[in-house]
Amino acid sequence: MFISFEGIDGSGKSTQARRLADRLRGMGHGVVLTREPGGSPGAEEIRKLVLEGDPDRWSAETEILLFTAARRDHLERTIQPALEAGQIVICDRFADSTRMYQGISRGDLRGTVDALHELMIGRDPDLTVLIDMDPEKGLSRAKARQTAEERFEDFGLELQRRMRAGFLALAEEFAPRFAVIDGDAAPEVVAEAVFAAVEARLP
Structure with a gap:
């Protein structure tokens, strides 16, 4: 099973992805926890290019190519081998983030974005968990981390608002594979809602 986590910056999706991985491992499942951009050596190198530096470092078109290249390497070297070995893959972001950030x-x-995805990637997750969060609260959380990877946070609150609206629209467009979770609740409550959505779809 291939599960992705999506949401605006600071939504808590990375924390919830880790919680889910730990819980599934505790149940005896083989789990690969990975992330995008990144998740393979080549893709991690591209991650540094796209997440660090000035907000205007790349055009949206160039970013689409970079993210697609990273995703292809990630798919070949990490995701597909794990799925073929019968493991559950949990990915912090996947193609839906590119559909939002660069595509819209x-x-x-x-x-x-969709044409390149169909040509070079050819698959979406079995389940996408969208952690929905108030954009102002999410951005405040994200900026508080104070990491070098703040290029997209530096675009400001308006981008986060457009992102949230876009993710919710995607959840309607691809309704069968999306589970929308209220990220404003306590982390433990969010984790239980995430697990319930996953448990219902486990093979």
Whole structure:
């Protein structure tokens, strides 16, 4: 089973992905916890290029190519081998983030993202957990981390608002594979809601 976590910056999705991985491992499942961009040596190198530096470092078109290249390497070297070995793959972000950040929020490029995705990736997760969060609260959380990877946070609150609206629209467009979870609740409550959504779809 292939599970992705999506949400705006600071939504808590990374924490919830780790919690889910730990819980499933405790149940005896083989689990690979990974992330995007990254998740394989080549993709981690591309991660540094796209998440660090000035917000205007890359155009949206260039970002789409970089993220797709990273995702292809990640799919070949990490995701597909794990799935073929019968493991559960939990990925912190996948193609839906590119559909949002580069495809919609930074220009009208959704068609380009989808065409490249179909050509080079060819699959979506079995389940996408969307942690829905108030954009102002999420951005405040994200900026408080004070890491070098703040290029997208530096685009500001308006981008986060467009992102949230876009993710909720995606959840309607791809309703069968999405589970929308209220990220404003306590982390333990969020974790239980996430597990319930996953448990219902486990093979």
